[in-house]
Amino acid sequence: MADKYLNCRQLKCPSPIVKISKALADMSSGQTLSVEADDPAFKSDVEAWVQIMGHELVEFSNGPVQQAVLRKS
């Protein structure tokens, strides 16, 4: 169970990563954030974002609604 949930459905770039960025900023190290989105660019953007920011992408599931779980470093 993630510490926080974020619904980014219907949101297109750059909204998902802006929201993720804000959400993680308010969380402590080690906490997890679960995000749901349906933008095709989401997977690539989330992977790039965690790489830049140094956080961890714990899991990612594809589907009509994609789900990503991030852990703040």
Place this chain on the structure above:
Amino acid sequence: MRETLVCPICPQTVGPVDPAMLAHIDAMITARLSQHLDALRQQREQPLSQRGQAADPALSNRATIVAFSGDMDKLFATFVIATGAAATGMQVSIFFTFWGLNAIRQKAELRGKTLCEKLMALMLPSGPARLGTSKMNMLGAGPAFFRYVMKKRNVQTLPDLVAMAREAGVRLVACQTSMDVMGIRKEELIEGVEFGGVATYLADARDSRITLFI
């Protein structure tokens, strides 16, 4: 049987040497070299995108954009990139000059302006909701069509993106000279815009790892 040999590099006579030892040394050298070469080969074959933080550490984590164009499509790119950069922790500033100033206007003022300035004010779009596209403008039908499609696809409007960029901490700077030339007054611009000249831009740009002219 031991033999003497002449070193091909020095050239010194070395010996007597056990040929088995020689073969062993040869094998060790080859193995070590292969290891080094393999590592170098791998590094060379890695696509740039995977080389991690290859950015110049001397450049600070900043992005600077010159928003010269007043086309809706180009300004979209400007604001999406700026906001995205801010979301990755970069310090972002956008310098609005010439047509780009239209993106940060909130209203058109006519009072107190000279005739030339009044004409300019009437001809220029009064804000980001009214901009044309760089191609397929078709007297305004193009952007109207794009706005319709974007609304259907739930893409944010340009005014929304401007607000989002500001909220994300993007610094908006308006070029003072362009404003004078186009007769745009401070009061016509949205809140929170700073004013500067080329030195302001250069101070940011020379330290930015991302600089764009859109």
